[in-house]
Amino acid sequence: MTRSFALIDGNSFYCSCERVFDPKLKGRPVIVLSNNDGCAVARTAEAKALGIRMGAPMFSIRELCRREGVVVFSSNYTLYGDMSRRMNTVYQSFASDIEVYSIDESFLDFTPVAPERREELGRDLRSTVSAWTGVPTCVGIGPTKTLAKLANRIAKSTPQLRGICDLTSDEAQREWLPLVALEDVWGIGRASQAKLGAFGCETAADVAALDPKLARKTLTVVGERIIHELRGQPCIDLEAVAPTRKGCAVTRSFAGRVETLEMMQEAIAAHATRLGEKLRRHGLATDHVTVFFHTSPFNKGPSRSVSTTVDFPEASNDTLVLVRAAKWGARRIWKPGYAYAKAGLMTVDIVPLENSQRALMGGLDREKSGRLMAALDACNQRHGRGVVFPAAAGIARQRKAWVTKFEMRSPRYTTRLDEVPVVGRA
DNA sequence: TCTGGGGTCCTAGGACCC
DNA sequence: TCTGGGGTCCTAGGACCC
Numbered sequence: 001m002t003r004s005f006a007l008i009d010g011n012s013f014y015c016s017c018e019r020v021f022d023p024k025l026k027g028r029p030v031i032v033l034s035n036n037d038g039c040a041v042a043r044t045a046e047a048k049a050l051g052i053r054m055g056a057p058m059f060s061i062r063e064l065c066r067r068e069g070v071v072v073f074s075s076n077y078t079l080y081g082d083m084s085r086r087m088n089t090v091y092q093s094f095a096s097d098i099e100v101y102s103i104d105e106s107f108l109d110f111t112p113v114a115p116e117r118r119e120e121l122g123r124d125l126r127s128t129v130s131a132w133t134g135v136p137t138c139v140g141i142g143p144t145k146t147l148a149k150l151a152n153r154i155a156k157s158t159p160q161l162r163g164i165c166d167l168t169s170d171e172a173q174r175e176w177l178p179l180v181a182l183e184d185v186w187g188i189g190r191a192s193q194a195k196l197g198a199f200g201c202e203t204a205a206d207v208a209a210l211d212p213k214l215a216r217k218t219l220t221v222v223g224e225r226i227i228h229e230l231r232g233q234p235c236i237d238l239e240a241v242a243p244t245r246k247g248c249a250v251t252r253s254f255a256g257r258v259e260t261l262e263m264m265q266e267a268i269a270a271h272a273t274r275l276g277e278k279l280r281r282h283g284l285a286t287d288h289v290t291v292f293f294h295t296s297p298f299n300k301g302p303s304r305s306v307s308t309t310v311d312f313p314e315a316s317n318d319t320l321v322l323v324r325a326a327k328w329g330a331r332r333i334w335k336p337g338y339a340y341a342k343a344g345l346m347t348v349d350i351v352p353l354e355n356s357q358r359a360l361m362g363g364l365d366r367e368k369s370g371r372l373m374a375a376l377d378a379c380n381q382r383h384g385r386g387v388v389f390p391a392a393a394g395i396a397r398q399r400k401a402w403v404t405k406f407e408m409r410s411p412r413y414t415t416r417l418d419e420v421p422v423v424g425r426a
Numbered sequence: 427t428c429t430g431g432g433g434t435c436c437t438a439g440g441a442c443c444c
Numbered sequence: 445t446c447t448g449g450g451g452t453c454c455t456a457g458g459a460c461c462c
Contacts, residue, residue, distance in 0.1 A: 034430035041430070041462095057429035075430090102462045189460050220436060222460085249432060256427090298429055344431090404430095 003234050004110035004141065004168065005148040006122060008091070008129070011136045011156070013104035014042035017083045018073050020134035021413045021421055029070040033058060036253050037074050037405045074406035080104075082414045086133050094125050097240040107145060109238050119166045126163050142167040145236045146229035149186040150177075150204060173232065177205035187226050192219055204230060244352075245282070250274045251292075251344025254402040258340040264293060265327045267402040271345045272326040273389050276319035277380075280373055285315040285353040289322060289345055291329035296341035304340075306333040314359035315351055318369045319376065320390055 010016055014032035019025045029046035033039065039057045040047075050068050052061055058072075065072055084103045091098050097109035108125075110118055122139040129137050140152025147167045154176055155165040167173050182193050185204050195218050201207050208230035215223040225235040250271040258264050268291060279285060292307035310325040326345055353366075376389075411419035 036428090036430070038428080038430050055429080059428040062428085105462075187460070191459060220459095222436070245433080247433075251431060253430065296429080342430095346432095 001111060003143055004113065004115070004118060005143075005145050005238065006095070006108040006110045006118070006125070007101075007105060007140045007145070007148040007152045008108065008125060008137050009105040009152060010087070011138060012042050012044045013135070014073075014075060014080055015044045015047075016135045017076075017080050018071075018410055019044075020083070021079075021410070025071055029068060030073070031065070031070060032073045032075055033408070034075060035404055035406075036255060037407055038253065041075070072408055074409040076406075076410050076412065078412045078415050079410065083133060083135060087129055087135060087137075090129050090132050091125070094121065094128075097238055099239045100242070107148065107238055109240075110141060115168050118168060119164060122164045122166065137163065139164045140167070141165070143232045144229040144234045145238070146186050146226060147173070147232065150180055150184070150230075153184050154180065170232075177208060177230070178203050180204040182207065185226065185230070187222060192223065195219065245284075245350065247346065247348040248275065248278055248284070248286070248350055249344060249346040250278070251342065251346070252402075252404055253342045254340070255405045256401045258293075258343070258402055259336070259338070261331065261334045261336070263401055264334065264340065264343060265330050267343050268293075268326045268330045268345065269323045270389075271343065272322040273319050275345050275347070276317055276322050276373070277377060277385075279317035279350065280377060283352055283354070284350045285317040285356055286347040286350045287312045287315040287356075288349075289325050289329070289347050291326055291333065291343075291345055293330070293333075293340050293343035295338050299339070299341070302338055304335065304338045306335075308333045313361070314363050315353065315356040316364060316369070317353055318364060318373060320369075321364065323390055 012030075015030045018030060018032065027046065028044075029050055029052075030044045031040045031047045031052060032042040034041045037058055039055050040052055040061065041055070043052050043054070047070055050064065050070065052064070052070070064070070080103060088098065088100055088106060091106055091108055095108035095110065096112075099107040101107055110121070113121055118141050122141055126137050126139055129135060138152055138155040140148045140150065140155055141164075142148040142151050151165040151167040155161050155163055158165070165176070167176060180203055182188055182196060182201055182203065183190075185207060188196070188207070196207060196210075199210065199214075201210065208227060210227055212224045212227045215227050219226075228235050252267070252271065254267065258267060272289070275289070288309055288311045290307055290309045292305070294305035295301070295303045297303070308329045310329045312321060312325065316322070322345075330343075411421075413419060413421055
């Protein structure tokens, strides 16, 4: 049977979430900033019209924002994550198989829907999401995921389509593919664009017409897949069940600069605490952790980038184990005389804690560790992240220097009782 | 002064083995 | 100076995604 996929995503998603809870923002330029209030990661159409680019550093647009009355928010992931969950709940009544692709994008399996009914169902989907969550969306439909993505791009940039584009038919593909630029094809980034440009490719239609074997030589199997997908031959299936994740990382830029080992170890210990929380939430563990830190690539002055991996005797997700290893690693690669801008912890090869290999010696009392960590997590979940942390982490004294900035964050409207919007009271 | 964070997949090349 | 032909596994780095 010919497959069919629908891709739905939120328009300027983070900005739209802010607008849902503050209707005064309607029609105004709004942007949402990355961690540390560093750069713009979401912009409404009004903000784009002012020339604010994706990823524009805040210091370079601060004056423009002030002059033009742009409303600026720090990112509020608690709010966006919850809105995303609500949207996916709506999708469940439109398709039995759904792949949550990112915080604001999901693929729906439209294969069982008759071709002539797909566009209508897409419209219904959009209006239901809008009515139930307040978030505006666009829908793209196609016989492969790549074509559904492409259709979504077309819907976004073509107002007369009113938010939906269906590339099910060959005629529709013939009509639209020549109008889509190379870089708007899913999977074609800067490097591939340059290579394909050398072959004279300018549009999605040009890519679809390439010889797949030639594409494989220059763009590996990834490029070959893109061509088949653009021709309507599915190579990438829907993943209704999320595969278990392979790695886990906690990395942050500092609000200021870190120049002492004590401060670096505080920051690293805080990251280790987060890493432990993330692993435990998924029932996963790791037997090593990689510590890294580096100076800013943008600054002049001495630069340094280092990393080291610390192995454990056995897999663990105990915060005390992680903090100890991370601080030890940080000390091992520490060198003074640099203004460090960012630090992080990474692990690959994470495994389920249950049935992971035990150490012959130097192992941990897992039962005790599990109880302690469960108590820690329960307390922090109830009273806010970071309320309780191990004394070994030593977080407190100097945190102002490294703690991430969120100076313009909106309330957590949907997930904290004391922050829900109040109607009809002065 | 101020420039995000967290993932996945693919390939090439080296180490090692028989 | 001559000195094979495979395998596998691991890692680093590139590219891409949101």
